[in-house]
Amino acid sequence: MNRxxxxxxxxxxxxxxxxxxxxxxxxxxxxxxxxxxxxxxxxQFQTLGAICDRMVPQPGDRPPVPIAxxxxxxxxxxxGDGYRDHRLPPLREAWTLSLTAxxxxxxxxxxxxxxQLDAAEQDALLRAMxxxxxxxxxxxxxxxxxxxxxxxxxxxxQYYTHPTAWNEIGFGGPASPRGYVRMGxxxxxxxxxxxxxxxxxxxxxxxxxxxx
Amino acid sequence: xxxxxxxxxxxxxxxxGRNGRxxxxxxxxxxxxxxxxxxxxxxxxxxxxxxxxGGTLTCRLAELGFSVVGFDAGPWWRPLEDFASDEAHQxxxxxxxxxxxxxxxPLTA
Numbered sequence: 001m002n003r004x005x006x007x008x009x010x011x012x013x014x015x016x017x018x019x020x021x022x023x024x025x026x027x028x029x030x031x032x033x034x035x036x037x038x039x040x041x042x043x044q045f046q047t048l049g050a051i052c053d054r055m056v057p058q059p060g061d062r063p064p065v066p067i068a069x070x071x072x073x074x075x076x077x078x079x080g081d082g083y084r085d086h087r088l089p090p091l092r093e094a095w096t097l098s099l100t101a102x103x104x105x106x107x108x109x110x111x112x113x114x115x116q117l118d119a120a121e122q123d124a125l126l127r128a129m130x131x132x133x134x135x136x137x138x139x140x141x142x143x144x145x146x147x148x149x150x151x152x153x154x155x156x157x158q159y160y161t162h163p164t165a166w167n168e169i170g171f172g173g174p175a176s177p178r179g180y181v182r183m184g185x186x187x188x189x190x191x192x193x194x195x196x197x198x199x200x201x202x203x204x205x206x207x208x209x210x211x212x
Numbered sequence: 213x214x215x216x217x218x219x220x221x222x223x224x225x226x227x228x229g230r231n232g233r234x235x236x237x238x239x240x241x242x243x244x245x246x247x248x249x250x251x252x253x254x255x256x257x258x259x260x261x262x263x264x265x266g267g268t269l270t271c272r273l274a275e276l277g278f279s280v281v282g283f284d285a286g287p288w289w290r291p292l293e294d295f296a297s298d299e300a301h302q303x304x305x306x307x308x309x310x311x312x313x314x315x316x317x318p319l320t321a
Contacts, residue, residue, distance in 0.1 A: 025296065086313060
């Protein structure tokens, strides 16, 4: 339940003048994304899913954003960012090496795969990676760098490309063709989400029913 | 534009700016005339990269009557129909081959 932007759903605007045909095509394809991996192995995909669950925990009362599948699609299409830190290998290599290293470290410490660890153990392992104290075979990649500039970057970026995440933060979604018109502070364009003031959920829900 | 036309008219596979015409940025599916030069023909200016700087300069010089050739490695997008209003989708605007970031104070990454 979205308490902060009650009733806000960017997809209700899909057929309104807020969206054009090209935008509908692109977002439809994103929502129809295949949920089984095409690039990663099943085991790597499972590890990735467990990492995503800890990095961006999602509420249980709505379908989750399929972050792991979105990252697998990026890897499958080999969609680079156009830049990378000199301490890291290219996109695909950085991910496969990392997932293998994390999985191996889970097995070394606890004799199970990363996905089978409990949440606290998973957090401890990811924290050690973030702080650069994790052990294991990293093929020359500094674990803290690969954490910040590969794992975190891709997981968070992919999450926020999904309409479900837009609803959560009250993002109005596609701005063109309508465009931002009310540019002043505390002004909201008619196609943007209304945020509930404390106790003002009913008013915000009513306003969001009119967003189009 | 119908989906079937998209497949034929894919600027990532087939260059759009040729045969004396270029995409019209203001009208869907339309063209504007474009002057072309033979490979052996001398020109006043050759501009490499037709982004915000090079494209504008190419235009201004041509308007002033100079002969100008603009080079660009990327697709010739049609702004009205090739872009969804979506941040992730518009990554296709960028040059996404690897550039390596190094040094004490790198600009990105």
